[in-house]
Amino acid sequence: MRMGLPPRSEDREGLKRMAPELFGPNSSNEFDFNFKGRFWDASAFRQEVTNWLQTEEDRPLVTVRDGTCPQQDCPLRLAGRPGQIISGRSDADDGSIVIQLMTVAGGWKAKADTFFDMARKVHRGKGPIKDILVTDPFIFLDKSEESTTGGLDNFRKYLDCLDIPQSEITIHQPPYAKGKKVGSGPIWRRTVAEHGNRNGYRVRFSYFRTITETRFHDRFYLARHTDGSVSGLFGPSMNGLNDKSFVLVGELEAPTLKRLQDCLDGWH
Structure with missing residues (x-):
């Protein structure tokens, strides 16, 4: 509001949930609040919020x-x-x-829904997908640094966002993934393969290679479609989608995708 941006639908919903006194039958009552020596005029603030919420444009x-x-x-x-x-x-x-270009997600609402919405927006409508490449180094780990769980389940939900043909898809994993490859890696692959079988397609697995043998720090999710085109997005690790920390989620645009493909063996 202070930046002059119009409210989004989630802003309106959030205010009604977190500050119902601004909207209820007693909202017209005059009251003052003293915060660390600063005098906050409730009436002026309430009017400012009311004026802001009357802005019709939903997105800047x-x-x-x-x-x-x-x-x-x-x-x-x-x-x-x-x-x-x-x-x-x-x-x-x-x-x-x-x-x-980008969306910020996190806080009181888990960022999983935002990520999956972005995945559908970025990957769908561009034809069936034959390859997926994930640079997430924590892809095999189900628990995040904040001790929330759900990495495996989130990856399965990510697959459900994709247009996968009823035949086969190859998932290219990071060769530097954290976790013991003799332990967590096979469990992750077995779980993902079983999910594919239940949905009518076979999953093949491979490790991608970079041209310079270097690693990726950020989490990129690339999809190669049957016509050879590539779509992609960036975001948090799959096991962190249930955390409350804030992240940026967005689409990888054409120049960025081209640079990434130039770094990947067999993707340019």
Whole structure:
């Protein structure tokens, strides 16, 4: 609100849940609250929130016009050519593009739903998937650093977001994955394979290789479709999707995907 951004639907719902006194029958009562010596006028604050909630626009949209970004490495540019827009949707007659790149998730609400929604948005509608590549080094571990569990179940839910043909899919695992490969690795593969069998497709497993034999720190989830195209997103580890910590989730755009594929053996 202080940044001048309009409220989202989840903001309205959150305020009604966390501060019902602003919306209830007693919301008109005058009261003052003293916080660490600072005087907070409840009436003014209540009016400010009311005015904010009356904003109709649900999501902040930023219009980016041709050539407005001076940074050559900007994701709005393609191969360093100034002014070329590579993603987004047209929302105006002048050819301008409106885009959204990332979503923040976490806190009181687990980030799993946000991640799976992003996976459906990024991977679906681009044809059946034949390969999945995961750089998550904690993919074999079911428990997170915050001691929440669900890594295996979350990966199965991720598979359910994908357009997998009723035949076969190959999952490329990180060769540097944490956990004992003789223990947690086979358990993870057996669980995933059984999930595939129940849903009518066979799962093959492989370890991906990088051109320089280096590791990935961030968690990338790539899908190669039957026409050879690749879609991808970034986010947290699968075993951390039930944590309350905040993360960024977003789509990997064309230049980033190209750089990643150039680092991967057999993916460029």
